[in-house]
Amino acid sequence: MVTDVLVIGAGGAGLAAAYEAAKIGRNVVILEKNPQPGGSTSWSVGSVTATNTPHQRSAGIQDSADAHFEDLALHAGALAPRDNLKLRRILVDHSSDMLQWLINLGVVFVGPQEEPPHRVARMHNVVPNSKSFAYHLTRHCKAMGVDILVNTRTSGFIVEDGRVIGVQAEGPDGRKRRIVARHGVVLASGDYSGAEDLKRSLASEAVVPVEPVNPTATGDGHRMALAIGARIINGDIVRGPIMRFIPPTRRNLVQRLPPASAIARPIAWAMKHLPQKVLRPFLMSFLTTALGPSPDLLRQGGILINQQGRRFTDELGAPAADVARQPNKVAWIVMDEAMASKFKQWPFFVSTAPGVAYAYLKDYERNRPDIFHRASTLEGLADSMGVPATALRDAVKNYNASPERGGRPALNTGPYYALGPIKSYVVFTDGGLLVSERLEVLDGNDAPIPGLYAAGSAGQGGLLLEGHGHHLGWAFVSGRIAGRNAASSPATTTVSSTPVSI
Numbered sequence: 001m002v003t004d005v006l007v008i009g010a011g012g013a014g015l016a017a018a019y020e021a022a023k024i025g026r027n028v029v030i031l032e033k034n035p036q037p038g039g040s041t042s043w044s045v046g047s048v049t050a051t052n053t054p055h056q057r058s059a060g061i062q063d064s065a066d067a068h069f070e071d072l073a074l075h076a077g078a079l080a081p082r083d084n085l086k087l088r089r090i091l092v093d094h095s096s097d098m099l100q101w102l103i104n105l106g107v108v109f110v111g112p113q114e115e116p117p118h119r120v121a122r123m124h125n126v127v128p129n130s131k132s133f134a135y136h137l138t139r140h141c142k143a144m145g146v147d148i149l150v151n152t153r154t155s156g157f158i159v160e161d162g163r164v165i166g167v168q169a170e171g172p173d174g175r176k177r178r179i180v181a182r183h184g185v186v187l188a189s190g191d192y193s194g195a196e197d198l199k200r201s202l203a204s205e206a207v208v209p210v211e212p213v214n215p216t217a218t219g220d221g222h223r224m225a226l227a228i229g230a231r232i233i234n235g236d237i238v239r240g241p242i243m244r245f246i247p248p249t250r251r252n253l254v255q256r257l258p259p260a261s262a263i264a265r266p267i268a269w270a271m272k273h274l275p276q277k278v279l280r281p282f283l284m285s286f287l288t289t290a291l292g293p294s295p296d297l298l299r300q301g302g303i304l305i306n307q308q309g310r311r312f313t314d315e316l317g318a319p320a321a322d323v324a325r326q327p328n329k330v331a332w333i334v335m336d337e338a339m340a341s342k343f344k345q346w347p348f349f350v351s352t353a354p355g356v357a358y359a360y361l362k363d364y365e366r367n368r369p370d371i372f373h374r375a376s377t378l379e380g381l382a383d384s385m386g387v388p389a390t391a392l393r394d395a396v397k398n399y400n401a402s403p404e405r406g407g408r409p410a411l412n413t414g415p416y417y418a419l420g421p422i423k424s425y426v427v428f429t430d431g432g433l434l435v436s437e438r439l440e441v442l443d444g445n446d447a448p449i450p451g452l453y454a455a456g457s458a459g460q461g462g463l464l465l466e467g468h469g470h471h472l473g474w475a476f477v478s479g480r481i482a483g484r485n486a487a488s489s490p491a492t493t494t495v496s497s498t499p500v501s502i
Contacts, residue, residue, distance in 0.1 A: 001177060002182065003027045003182070004021070004028065004182050005017075005027070005184055005185075005486050006029050006031070007483070008167065008189050009456070010032035010148055011039020011040055011188060011190055012039065012041035012476055013041075013457075013476070014030055014039070014186070014479065015030070015138060015141055015479070016455070016476045017186040017453075017482050018030050018146045018186075021186075021486060021487035028145075030147070032148060033154075034216055035150055040190050040214045040217055042131050043130070043214045044472060046126035046130035046132070048102070048109070048469045048476070049118075049124070049473055050099040051096055052064070053112065055109060056120070059112065062120075065092040068095065072091075072466070075466035076466050082462065084233070084462035084463045087462070088464075090481070102476065105136045105137065105140055107126060107264075108127050108132070109124040111123055113125065118467070123469045127268050128259060135259040135260075136259070136261075153170045153220070154189075154224065155170065156168045158180060163450040164228070164450065166180030166181050182491040183486060183488075183490075183491050183492075184487070186454070186482045187224070187225060187452065187453065188454070188455045189222070189224075190216075194215050194217045194219070195217075197219075202235030204238075207240060209329070210240055210241040210321070211423060211424070212426050213428075222431070222458065225452070228449065230441050230442070233432060233434050234464070235431030237430035239426065240424065241324050242425055242426075243425075244423060244424075245368070245420070246421050246422065247289060249370065291351040291359075293422060296348055296349075298315035300339055300409075302334065303333070303396070303411065304319055304332070305331060305332045306327060306387075307331075308388065309394075310395055311399055314404070324423075331421065333420060335418075338409065338413040361417070371420055373417065373419070373420075374416070375416055376415045376416075378392055379393065381416045385418050400412060430457075430460060432457055432459055432463070433461060435454050438481070439485060451489070453482040454482065455479040459478050459482065
């Protein structure tokens with residue numbers, strides 16, 4: 001099989017690369033190992049941080065790429081000296097055009113929302129959900145003739161005369177095939193949050209057992225690139241373990257809404273003009289899906305209980321790592337009435353989505369009955385949780401008597417509550433292949449590997465993306481650049497000129 005440009009991965013970065021390559025007039029094939037496009041982009045909250053946007057202008061906000069560049073250093077904190085400043089410059093310089101491009105494709109945003117230490121509001125949130133990105137990009141790519149081959153895995157690059165000309169792949173029928181590209185290959189395969197071997201070798205043993213948010217982010221592209229001499233930068237930076245409530249087994253209203261613009265625009269209008277009291281039920285159906293519990297739940301006296309009914313960690317230490325080591329990697333937060341009463345109103349919230357809303361205990365009781373437990377006795381609570389009653393009772397008794405709980409209150413006022421199961425997750429890994437400003441993958445001598453480009457998490461190249469909305473922003477910015485450059489590179493003379501045949 002032969003094409004002009006070959007893209008590995010149909011997440012945000014891959015779809016953006018394919019769009020730009022097809023826009024130039026190239027034949028494009030995308031290989032996606034999952035049953036449908038979307039990748040980690042569709043698992044995200046859906047925030048994109050950008051400057052000089054229509055939303056900012058409408059709100060009277062004056063902003064600049066230079067200010068954004070400076071504020072990214074504040075987000076990075078102590079890690080700032082490790083940032084790739086050339087890629088940071090590319091991100092901020094292209095963010096305005098990138099957001100407008102998404103809007104032109106039909107993606108609808110609300111905002112901007114504030115997120116310190118950004119000096120002004122820059123965070124734009126997609127509506128109705130993050131599947132909107134893949135929905136609109138896939139639609140436009142297909143309209144331009146892009147072939148998206150799903151359930152197709154890649155196992156290695158084909159290199160001839162030092163140039164990457166394609167990949168070895170396996171289709172849904174199990175048949176091996178050789179797919180080559182005349183102009184270039186774009187690697188947009190995501191991160192390695194689900195790859196135990198890469199987490200062990202690049203980060204630490206502590207994050208190896210921690211599950212990924214996206215279970216198919218298994219680092220395939222990273223391994224393929226390492227095999228031909230590429231380098232991974234900042235491989236030790238892992239966002240996790242982070243505790244989150246398990247997702248509901250059934251999709252709620254917000255998750256079921258189709259991401260068509262005709263539906264998204266009225267939602268955006270309502271979020272801008274309707275009062276919070278009217279919007280709150282809609283927002284809560286989103287906010288109580290699979291977000292993390294506030295640390296205040298533990299600071300104010302909540303204790304972590306595992307499936308055996310035992311308290312297993314110091315809640316004020318590093319509990320997220322310990323959750324991942326428990327039976328079935330699950331835990332519950334247990335509290336009494338005195339503590340629970342605090343989490344019914346500000347300032348003690350259970351969870352939040354930045355710039356959207358706060359969720360309290362009553363919201364979880366209403367929207368997530370599958371993880372909300374309440375009983376007049378600890379025995380009744382244990383029955384609701386599905387843990388041994390004797391062990392839970394002993395755990396609470398020992399906690400109350402322990403001098404190590406310090407200033408945290410004892411749990412002795414019924415009724416009793418539990419939220420969970422919760423799990424610990426690796427949300428993403430920041431280790432990306434070292435790339436040039438053209439998004440060419442570089443080898444050990446910092447020279448481009450001919451024919452190979454990388455975008456998104458695979459092409460992060462040492463860029464630090466702290467704060468909400470920067471990973472998605474980089475996916476789209478880098479994908480567009482990599483796609484254009486791959487499509488514009490001279491055609492190799494070693495590849496047949498036969499048109500692609502699917």
